[in-house]
Amino acid sequence: MxxxxxxxxxxxxxxxxxxxxxxxxxxxxxxxxxxxxxxxxxxxxxxxxxxxxxxxxxxxxxxxxxxxENLAQDIPFTIAAHFDGENFTEEELKEIMEYAKYIKSRRK
Missing domain, CATH: 1.10.260.40 (lambda repressor-like DNA-binding domains)
Structure with missing residues (x-):
């Protein structure tokens, strides 16, 4: 499929x-x-x-x-679910995603 x-x-x-x-x-x-x-x-x-x-x-x-396809734009918001009650802004969620990418890039 x-x-x-x-x-x-x-x-x-x-x-x-x-x-x-x-x-x-x-x-x-x-x-x-x-x-x-x-x-x-x-x-x-x-x-x-x-x-x-x-x-x-x-x-x-x-x-x-x-x-x-429909979910692609909402994926950063799934991260916010791990921080219940934090009310992150869209910009903050983007920063979190970028930081996660940075951390993964440092893995050996």
Whole structure:
């Protein structure tokens, strides 16, 4: 299914993750993530649930054709959910996302 492969790749790129990073989240190998993104295989529901839970999104955003397109603009707001009651501004959320990218870039 083309939708799943595109959604997984879009999600991974949105969060600036490597295939290994997403594999660790889903509990699979990086080769499995590669196969998903290339449309060679589809992830099992358990992996989809782990990914959805990690990013605080619906499973349908991963499974359905174009599922990530509507969500793409709202993803930074899922981070705010981890800071309940903080009422971050959109600019602050962008800064948080940039800082997260910076931290990931320093991983070895």
């Amino acid at each position: 083309v939708g799943i492969s595109e959604n997984i790749k879009m999600l991974r790129e949105k969060f600036d993750l490597t295939q290994q990073d997403l594999a660790d989240i889903a509990g699979v190998t990086n080769k499995a993530v590669s196969a998903w993104e290339n449309g060679l295989k589809e992830p099992r529901m358990g992996a989809i649930e782990k990914i959805a839970t990690h990013f605080n999104i619906k499973k349908s955003n991963i499974i359905e054709e174009g599922g990530m």
